[in-house]
Amino acid sequence: MNGRLLLLTVLLICTVSGASAQRHGKGYYNQRVEVQGSDTIPVIDMWPVYVFKRPIDMRRYARLVRNVKKVYPIAIAAREKLRETEEHLLTLKSKRAQQAYIKQVEKELKAEYTPVLKRMTFSQGKILIKLIDRETDRTSYELVKQLRGSFSAFFWQGVARIFGANLKDRYDKEGEDKVIEQIIMLYEAGLI
Template identity: 55%
Template sequence: MNRCLFPVLAAILLLTNLKAPAQVMTEYGPVQTKVVDGDTITTVYLKPAFVFKRAADERRWSRLIYNLKVVYPIALEANATLHAMEQRMDSMKTKREKQEFVKAMERALKRKYTPVLKNMTLSQGKLLIKLIDRETDQTSYDLVKQLRGGFRAFFWQSIARLFGANLKDTYDAEGDDQIIEELIMLYEAGLL
């Protein structure tokens, strides 16, 4: 009896799986297939297509996507580091202890990010300033002023202005930075 039961159960399982929808990942994204009345229907979800009037616009768009892929993970990590620092500083009692902690964190961050930041382009740096504002809800200038003081913030703002950047730049998701916001949504969805 057991010898007959196994083939019957195996056949039932195989036949029930034939009508269930299947999903396979390809290089273009998920492909779903479904059998309806003996016909196989395949559904492929394509990435959004962008059409540009001029080749220069397409190059600018591609460059912005590349820069976002380079800079956005750094902005996310900056946000996580800032929150961890704030939590740790809340548990500290004296101002001196907080200052020493901030200096130690600054040295560690310089060791970690100096090679990365030195290889960034100016446009990537400007984008990073905006994304840090987006992630932390504070401008880069305010963060430096809060953590290291007004003189340091003024110094780094002056250096940034010499190169055409501004640490006081804010992120405007509905205005000037709407395209960046859309690209971030596509990046987070895995469509870039």
């Protein structure tokens, strides 16, 4: 009996010390021990594992990853700014005050994002249009129409079409934007 208890204690110590030596590895992020009845069970929380189909053209995929990593933070910032703007617009009573606030927000956005947007490629702009739809559930065309009016939306749609983009593009995470969705999952998990 004492020999079994000693052997069990040694095995448990080796298992726990071996697992804690790997604590800083990339396989898991938390390791603990739970006691259930008379059993001691090691519990290890694993990082999520993503399995995707391998891209055919790795250079094109690497370029897409670089472009998504550049524009995804802008799409998230746009979502937050839109949420803040809509909340503030609800507190304003008059149409004139709402229009003045929208012009103020537009001026701030131009000052902050014009340098960034000028350095964007056409591919990054197209991805940004789709990611704004993903984050806000509204196309860029709908947002411009809501905030600036139908004429502005029509004008900017025309400008976008000249450069090969479409403000009315929808994000399709199950279809043509499946790879972008996978890249975003990896980005949010901190794996790329």
